[in-house]
Amino acid sequence: MELLIKNGLVYDPINGVNEEKMDIAVKDGKIVEKVNERRAKKIDASGMIVMPGGIDIHSHIAGGKVNSGRLLRPEDHFKDFERKTAVTRSGVGYSIPSTFTTGYRYARMGWTTVMDPAMPPLEAKHTHEELSDTPIIDKASYPLLGDWWFVLEYLRDGKIEECARHVAWMIKATKGYAIKLVNPGGLEAWGFGRNVKNIDDPVPYFGITPREIIRGLCRVNKLLNLPHTIHVHTNNLGKPGNYVTALETMKCVEDLAEDGKPVIHITHCQFSAFKGDDWRTFESGAEEIANYVNAHSHVTMDMGQVIFTDTTTMTADGPFQYILYTLSGNKWVNHDVETETSAGIVPFHYRRRSYVHATQWSIGLELALLIKDPWKILMTTDHPNGGPFIAYPRIVAWLMSRKAREATLKKINSKARSRSLLPTIDRELSFYEIAIVTRAGQAKALGLKNKGHLGIGADADIAIYKFNSETMDPSKKYKAVRRAFKRAAYTIKSGQVVVKDGEVLKHVDGATMWLDVKTSEEAKITEEMKRRFKDYWTVEFENYPVSEDYLAISQPTTVKADV
Amino acid sequence: MPVVKAVTCPVCGSLCDDIELTVENGRIVKVKNGCAMCEAKFLGYCGEHRVLKPMIRKNGGLVKTTLKEAVRRAAEILAEANYPVLYGWSSTSCEAISVGIELAEEVGGVIDNTSVVCHGPSILSIQNVGIPSCTLGQIRHRADLIVYWGSNPWSAHPRHIERYTAFAEGRFEKSAWRSYVNKVKALVGRKKLQSAIKRLFVKKPAPVPPPISEYKPYPFITKEGRKLIVIDVRRTKSAEIADYFVQVEPNKDYELLQAFRMLIRDQELEVDRVAGVPVEYLEEVADVMVSCDFGALFFGLGLTMSSGKLRNIDAALSLVRDLNMRTKFIIMPMRGHFNVTGANIVFTWQTGYPYAVDFSLGYPRYNPGETSVVDVLLRKESDAAIIVASDPVSSFPRKAAEHLVKNPLIVIDPHMNVTAQMADVLIPSAFVGIEASGTAYRMDHVPIPLKKVVNPPKGIHPDEEILRRILKEVRRIKKKEEAA
Incomplete structure (x- = not known):
């Protein structure tokens, strides 16, 4: 099928296109130079913004933990549901939408690629079953490897290449996309109800420190030539004073960087940018983090912006979730996974009037505005931890408009307002920069070659928004920006118009991307390895890997490793 | 004859996946590693x-x-x-x-x-309270205390104890199988000795089993390693291998759970018995719960479908949540199908x-x-x-x-x-x-x-x-x- 998008105001940062009026031609799901103008279906985008489809580098949309959250919170669904239509399935929201609804809601906003960031390898099949049931969007998932016993033992013994081969095997076996570390070492300690205090606190019974795990997996990541860097949820997340840990985590891999390329992604950085000794002296550490990131090129990060709403926090960080439960007294789910990881869930309400919550809101925006290079800081809410992803239009408005920020500042806790750095920041992001933090930058950080841009040969994932950036000032008309991003005029996925004026037109399957990592020598599946497997897990070796049958559309990328 | 390995057994919620089946002429003729229920299903599914x-x-x-x-x-x-x-x-x-x-x-x-009609009340309670849980391997590796409440794994999930809990071999905890055998030997020895003494010196009519109200704790012989507590209304097969058996009066589970919640908070119980069990014995059991490194509580329909239903589970989940203030403790429903x-x-x-x-x-x-x-x-x-x-x-x-x-x-x-x-x-x-x-x-x-x-x-x-x-x-x- 051929498609021609005419006269749109195109923003395509990867190709340096900034608000140029041009036509985009699409054929067979790819962007092409030109199509037969008479035969092609035409979309008149005059007076509208055209961008690559949105990408989300970190959003918990599928898997055991997300589903336990769904089960835990019927009250979250009662207030928000979607009826079955002639083309769409029914479902529920709000903070943890059912799978079909998740796909539709992303597509309605013009997002077409979403990464689920925390997959316990043992339960990878569950994640993939849910991803396959998430329509329209393309997706991938990061296996949790920072507390896997194999990794801890190989790194302790200094067997980095052996470790790399096993990580390669694991990524293939779980159909994963990147190496995810969550509170490295801390989750293993949580197995006995403990935690690690800082990045040099040894992991009980394993004789290894978080620093060694982070550095080790960073080197493994380089050996395997993975497209994304290691994806790190820092130690001490959610604790006052933890900005020091975040800085140490970034510093500890400084020397591993080459040619100014990023080697580490600090995810939902807002939650790791707390200053102060306790909750009373709590304040923003965004400035310190921003200063460091501005001076270094080996880091990318995403915001983890907080939204004032009722949401559900869920991370693999079991000990952090336990602390959140003791703080809030809300219901609490814990789910430790043998030899690999853990998880926790606590419903949470971010309130404007709370000093801590309002400061958290401020920290996220401060980070995004103080870090000068938009390629380094990407937009997320760490869905649903900071708030559900449907709040993205509001964040876009806050980033683009000082007036929008001030409107919210007026309503928040007065102490938080007086300490917030936001009133001192004049910066307002342009649409070009918004296209970076929501698409181009995300694609670049993830190493997605065919996504996040509109160059010839790219996947035809396109979002068109009804906002005339030539005649309207987003800084003043921030509400119009919000409306435009809430309901895309068109969302095009793989060359098909799937959304028009915020309504889903088609239920199509999205692909699941994964890495087929080729090592020169495969991890030896010896009898010894099988014996160890039997010792470590309670499922049989051959029942462990995820077969491609679990993926609705399987889209492997071959990666050639150096080991 | 072709042998199919690593087959998952489609019987109970334990889902053992190490079954080996021998297939001959399109029929399963031999089952290895399975329990009696597993064998019965694989060999007899094509019946009359x-x-x-x-x-x-x-x-x-x-x-x-x-x-x-x-x-x-x-x-x-x-x-x-x-x-x-x-x-x-x-x-x-x-x-x-x-x-x-x-x-x-x-x-x-x-x-x-x-x-x-089975764990519905458990789900309602989870939606009220939440649930601290984990995968079964975590229990195999770490748990030094296992509690079965209102469930009888020996008969209903026959390989549960062997594969995942007390008799499984883990990284930090060893199998309690050997010490269980020793314990049984010691018990048999003691019984023999007692009956010999009786035969020689005492001549009395055979004792009548005491009514539940005159509850006596199970004879306890300390053994090494993992501890097993069984709480049930009757002495099941699982209770026979337990270190502590608490025989709760039918439909009194809720009281007992709340009593445990008080005890682990170091509160005094001002009664002699709760749910037919002497308080001293409960104190001892509560002490074992608090002092373990990693405890796991499994509950079955004995808790979900007896009087109180979801309130029982609310109490059980709260008990485990409270125990996490003192140690690591998890809870899991024993699912049937x-x-x-x-x-x-x-x-x-x-x-x-x-x-x-x-x-x-x-x-x-x-x-x-x-x-x-x-x-x-x-x-x-x-x-x-x-x-x-x-x-x-x-x-x-x-x-x-x-x-x-x-x-x-x-x-x-x-x-x-x-x-x-x-x-x-x-x-x-x-x-x-x-x-x-x-x-x-x-x-x-x-x-x-x-x-x-x-x-x-x-x-x-x-x-x-x-x-x-x-x-x-x-x-x-x-x-x-x-x-x-």
Whole structure:
């Protein structure tokens, strides 16, 4: 099928296109130079913004933990549901939408690629079953490897290449996309109800420190030539004073960087940018983090912006979730996974009037505005931890408009307002920069070659928004920006118009991307390895890997490793 | 003879996946590693009660028909119904459940799984309190204290203790099997000695077993390693191997749980007995709970379906949550059917709710007490029913079953069970995990693939395939109606 998008105001940062009026031609799901103008279906985008489809580098949309959250919170669904239509399935929201609804809601906003960031390898099949049931969007998932016993033992013994081969095997076996570390070492300690205090606190019974795990997996990541860097949820997340840990985590891999390329992604950085000794002296550490990131090129990060709403926090960080439960007294789910990881869930309400919550809101925006290079800081809410992803239009408005920020500042806790750095920041992001933090930058950080841009040969994932950036000032008309991003005029996925004026037109399957990592020598599946497997897990070796049958559309990328 | 290894056993929620089957001429002839239930299923699934032809009720009797005709009739019943119920799902694959939900949405019915009559109260409690849990391997590696409350794994989940808990070998905790054997030897020795002494010196009539009110703790011999506590209304097989056995009076679990909650907070109990158990003994058991490094509490229907129901589970979950202030403690329901966990999971990711989902308004609605199949049947509201891989007529309340069989009834099941005998349309299906592949979820939410080991009899299809055909036919009928 051929498609021609005419006269749109195109923003395509990867190709340096900034608000140029041009036509985009699409054929067979790819962007092409030109199509037969008479035969092609035409979309008149005059007076509208055209961008690559949105990408989300970190959003918990599928898997055991997300589903336990769904089960835990019927009250979250009662207030928000979607009826079955002639083309769409029914479902529920709000903070943890059912799978079909998740796909539709992303597509309605013009997002077409979403990464689920925390997959316990043992339960990878569950994640993939849910991803396959998430329509329209393309997706991938990061296996949790920072507390896997194999990794801890190989790194302790200094067997980095052996470790790399096993990580390669694991990524293939779980159909994963990147190496995810969550509170490295801390989750293993949580197995006995403990935690690690800082990045040099040894992991009980394993004789290894978080620093060694982070550095080790960073080197493994380089050996395997993975497209994304290691994806790190820092130690001490959610604790006052933890900005020091975040800085140490970034510093500890400084020397591993080459040619100014990023080697580490600090995810939902807002939650790791707390200053102060306790909750009373709590304040923003965004400035310190921003200063460091501005001076270094080996880091990318995403915001983890907080939204004032009722949401559900869920991370693999079991000990952090336990602390959140003791703080809030809300219901609490814990789910430790043998030899690999853990998880926790606590419903949470971010309130404007709370000093801590309002400061958290401020920290996220401060980070995004103080870090000068938009390629380094990407937009997320760490869905649903900071708030559900449907709040993205509001964040876009806050980033683009000082007036929008001030409107919210007026309503928040007065102490938080007086300490917030936001009133001192004049910066307002342009649409070009918004296209970076929501698409181009995300694609670049993830190493997605065919996504996040509109160059010839790219996947035809396109979002068109009804906002005339030539005649309207987003800084003043921030509400119009919000409306435009809430309901895309068109969302095009793989060359098909799937959304028009915020309504889903088609239920199509999205692909699941994964890495087929080729090592020169495969991890030896010896009898010894099988014996160890039997010792470590309670499922049989051959029942462990995820077969491609679990993926609705399987889209492997071959990666050639150096080991 | 070909041996198929790493087969998952489709019987109970333990989902042991290390079964080895020997297949000869398309028949399973030998089962290795399995328990008695596993062997019985793999060797005896193709018995005399197997249905081999689709059937339709005509003039009061079931007569054989073609699959096409049976599917057409089933689709007609569902398409005509205003408020059908779709029930079962816990003994089939997640893939089939997924199609079932699509069908329920299409016909605007109520879809429910067997949780409604087993761990439904547990789910309601989890929605109240949350649940600190983990996978079974975590318990194998770390737990030095195992508690079974109102469940009898020795008989109902026979390999649970051996594979995952007290007798399993873990990284930080060793198997308690050897010390259990020593303990049994010591006990037998002591008994022999006592009876010898009695024979020699004392001449008394045989003692009458004491009534429950004169409760005496189980003779306790300390052993090394993991400790096992069993709490139940009767001395089960599992209780025999326990280090501590607490015999709770029937329907007094709630009191006992709250007593434990007080004890672990170091509060005094100002009574002598709780639920028929001396307080001193409870204090001792509470002390064991608090002083372990990693404890695990498993609970069964003894807790969910006795008096108090979800309140019992609220208390149990709260107890474990409280214990986490003192040590690491987790709790897990002992799920029965091999894929009842999977049914809850698939329901939840597609509709947001784990069971009792009502699609009559075009979107998922959940309100157990109103939208569960039992509620709908008791209100006599349903006007058609499809039962997949389950036998509700033998397990539902009588009034509910009475209304169920008044509905036009479609049954998809390999067996001629009680419900199938009442069916208007009966479509035989293949056994998932033996004759059809798929996915099931273990009680700890770990997904495990089910294997197809042998071919189903000719003309027999898996549940998933049959449901797809019915769904397709329903859509065709509806389209035709719309056009007309």
